[in-house]
Amino acid sequence: MRRIAFLWIGLAAACVALGAAAAFETRASRLQAIKTVGIVSAIGEEMSLSQAGLTKLGSAGQSASISAWGLDELIVQQATRLLGARYRVQAVNYTRAGFAAIRDSAVTPVNLLRTDPFKELVRTDVTPQGLDAYIVITRAKSKLGNGRNVEGVGLAEYRTLLADYGLIHALYEVRVIDGKTFDVIEKRAAAPLDNTGTMRIAGPSGPIDGTFDGPASSERLRAAIADLITRSLPVTLDDMHLIGGQ
Template sequence: MRTAGRYAWIAIAIQLILSSSAHALFETRDTKLKSVKTVGIISAMGDQFTYAKTGLTGLNNSPRSIPIASWGLDDLIAQEVAKALSGRFQVQPVTYPRATFATTQESTIGAVNLVRGDPFKKLVETEVSPRGLDAYIIITKAKASFGGGNRKVEGVGLITYSTVLESFDLVHALYEVRVVDGKTFDVIEKLAAGPQDGASSVRLPGPSLMIDAGFDTRDENLRRTIVDLITRSLPNTLNDMHLINQQQ
């Protein structure tokens, strides 16, 4: 009985610690955001469009990618984010190596990488100008699982799924948003964009859309679809991060 009672007290203590830690986390985020006045927007997720095939044989190990920098997605995203944040923050233009941000990957979780921290922290500290803003908002590619196992897709692309029983195409625009403190370069908040409200048959945990076989896949039509996915999801993502209040 004493052992059981001791375990019960340990469980209660753990719950209290976790609860207080979560409260402290949100309190720190909200407190830090209240002190932010000036922000810079960094967008680096729209450089490549990836075609992948999956189905009975699994995800193609060599998906085909094409450059789409000419679509201007990152400039559009930066403009949309700046417009959304302008009611609360003073948005200032910044310069940064977009290709470097676009190709930076988060490392697998491990002791060494936990010490190194978020890879974008160092980039903001060394590669972004001007320095000294209160915070920097970074939009980069997100990864998501598709189907079973360790099959991953990321960023902007189209998945063709085919089996004996079904076949469809899925367009996706997967991204995540970070808020980096401009003084300490710590990550205040990070969140991957979720699926659209009311989306049916969602097969990815991010902005995506099933298209039928008659969809015109010429570049301009794909671009319009991707732009729609991004611009419709951005307000919800920024709201969930407490950067804007959609009810105002």
């Protein structure tokens, strides 16, 4: 009986490995078939202001408009440059507010079995239709300190009994949506650029030194957020096999 059990376990493991290999091959072949893409970005209209830690339990988060920073325009411009070496990138029209209004990330494990909410928006709200694929870049979430969610572009403060820490973050995720079937071919959240700081967050972030006067008006803060995006986007697209090596 033990031998039979081992055989069943080995057979199951082999089936899982074959299934994973087939899925990877299908995804790779679908990516290789893409010739034309459109880019949708909807992460940069507002900045969250979050506080967490032992002395800030229950404090409410705030937000500030940063639409004047043009972060989504920056993302589209950089993504066009990066993807243009491999694909024909075509400008598309879309309602940014519609994409930004979806706050529940379909990348998180709890949502893996749900229908991706961005598929229908690409089908109904993006023009022109008929491109091979659409690259959709939207806000992602992460946990800060005692479990508070932080999302998208933000400035976060974490307090302990001994010290205060602060960081800026630009959390986003990238989807490749088939332009014919509207299936999600690939999706990935941008990974941390540096995970060695005192505060760690699951996405591009960096420490702040407390010298920013105001999150909505500081040019230094805007430049720091833009730097997180411009350094992380090539890494994310490369991890998704959209640029760099095939």
